[in-house]
Amino acid sequence: MTRAQIDTLLQKIESTEQVGGGNDRIKAIVNRINRDLFYAIEDLDIQPEEIWKAVNFLTQAGVNGEYGLIAAGMGIEHFLDLRMDEEEERAGISGGTPRTIEGPLYVAGAPKSVGFARLDDGTEVEEGKVFFMQGQVVDGNNNPIPGAIVEVWHANLKGNYSYFDQTQSDFNLRRTIETDENGNYQFRSILPSGYACPPGGSTDVLLTSIGRHGNRPSHVHFFVSAPGFRKLTTQINFEGDPYLWDDFAFATRPGLVPDQVDITDAEKIKEKGLTKPYS
Ligand code: DHB
Ligand code: FE
Numbered sequence: 197m198t199r200a201q202i203d204t205l206l207q208k209i210e211s212t213e214q215v216g217g218g219n220d221r222i223k224a225i226v227n228r229i230n231r232d233l234f235y236a237i238e239d240l241d242i243q244p245e246e247i248w249k250a251v252n253f254l255t256q257a258g259v260n261g262e263y264g265l266i267a268a269g270m271g272i273e274h275f276l277d278l279r280m281d282e283e284e285e286r287a288g289i290s291g292g293t294p295r296t297i298e299g300p301l302y303v304a305g306a307p308k309s310v311g312f313a314r315l316d317d318g319t320e321v322e323e324g325k326v327f328f329m330q331g332q333v334v335d336g337n338n339n340p341i342p343g344a345i346v347e348v349w350h351a352n353l354k355g356n357y358s359y360f361d362q363t364q365s366d367f368n369l370r371r372t373i374e375t376d377e378n379g380n381y382q383f384r385s386i387l388p389s390g391y392a393c394p395p396g397g398s399t400d401v402l403l404t405s406i407g408r409h410g411n412r413p414s415h416v417h418f419f420v421s422a423p424g425f426r427k428l429t430t431q432i433n434f435e436g437d438p439y440l441w442d443d444f445a446f447a448t449r450p451g452l453v454p455d456q457v458d459i460t461d462a463e464k465i466k467e468k469g470l471t472k473p474y475s
Contacts, residue, residue, distance in 0.1 A: 202234050257398035264300030265399040268445035269410065273297040291336060296447045298429045299417065301357045302349060306370035313348075313371040315385035317364075320353050324386035327475035328468075329432075329454070333379045333420055340379025344422040347372050350388040350415065387475060390414045390439055403444065413439035413448060 197205075210227055236242065257263060267273050277295055284290070307313075316324075333344040349370040351357050358364035369388070373381045393399040393410030403410045414437050420428040433440055433453045441448055459465065460473045468474060 197238055199235070202231075202238060206231055206234060253398065253402070260394075260398050262394075262398040265393055265397075265410075266402060268297060268299065268447075269393070269399050269403055269408075271446050273299075274446035293420075293428060293430055294449045294451045295429055296431050296449050296452060297445055298419075299445065299447075301360060302347075302417065302419070303359045303367070303370060306347060306349070306367045306372045308372040308374065310374045311376040311381065313373045313383045315348060315350070315369050315371050315383055316352075317368045319365075319368075320386050324353050325473075325475060326384065326468075326470055327387050327456075328382060328384050329416070330380065330382035333375050333381070333422070335425070340375075341422050341425070342375055342377045342379050344375040344379065344420060344425075345372060346375065346381045347419040347421075348383060349417045350385070351391055353386065353389050355389045355391045385416075387434065388414050388416065390437060393444065408444065409442075410444045411439050412443050412445055413437040415447070 206227070209230075210223075213223060237247070257266060274297060277297060280295065333341045333346065335341055347370075349357065352361070352364060352369060354361075356364070358366065358368040358370060369385065371383065373383060375381050391412040393403065400410050414434045415431045418428070418430050418432070420430070431447055431452060433448050435453055435456055440453070456475055458473060458475055465471065465473060
């Protein structure tokens with residue numbers, strides 16, 4: 197069909213919308229996406245069996261609860277970040293730690309402490325490598341913000357997150373840290389492994405069929421908030437991870453790979469009450 201014929205058909209479909217009925221914003225979005233889809237069906241000569249296969253795929257993706265993963269994998273979540281960056285730039289807001297995607301695995305209500313927290317429950321301390329991370333929450337003028345809330349969450353050595361992985365203890369690798377009087381926070385944990393989309397799941401099937409993988413590099417998530425300030429959603433990554441710049445969710449950004457130092461000095465190891473090198 198020609199574009200004109202398709203447009204006539206779309207007008208007929210849209211003309212069934214009750215004037216003053218429904219929600220104008222939703223109408224605008226749905227009609228636009230439907231139009232783009234009709235054009236794609238025409239331009240790519242998408243066959244009926246391909247459409248019904250897609251409908252079944254989407255149904256199963258919903259059953260599997262994988263739409264969040266698909267949104268990340270298609271780069272939509274990263275695109276939203278870039279658009280928020282752009283909006284801030286237009287408003288004259290710049291600097292600070294870059295934002296990056298939240299992902300679908302945050303859980304509210306993690307145990308809270310001031311200044312320091314240990315995130316891991318100890319079950320992987322033998323197998324894993326201990327790391328400490330410290331930082332300071334500052335405002336746009338570099339003034340420390342005491343009492344800021346730093347929420348941290350990450351995966352275990354299997355790349356799984358507590359709560360979603362019911363074999364882990366409650367809130368394992370999830371904590372809420374309030375910055376101290378100097379705006380500082382520190383935590384101790386186990387270096388996480390990267391995440392892989394569930395094998396054979398909808399996201400995995402989709403990515404495989406377009407010649408991509410569903411892996412994320414090892415990372416730690418953060419929410420940073422304080423009264424009177426915008427909330428930061430971000431992550432850090434670790435140097436040396438093979439997927440560092442090949443994240444299926446496109447979340448790695450310059451400025452989010454902090455300096456990492458291996459501590460092998462016996463005295464320093466002992467000082468921390470540890471028996472092997474840490475990071
Ligand atoms: C996604 C994000 C994550 O941080 C993660 O660990 C797994 C998946 C995501 O955006 O799909
Ligand atoms: Fe994650």
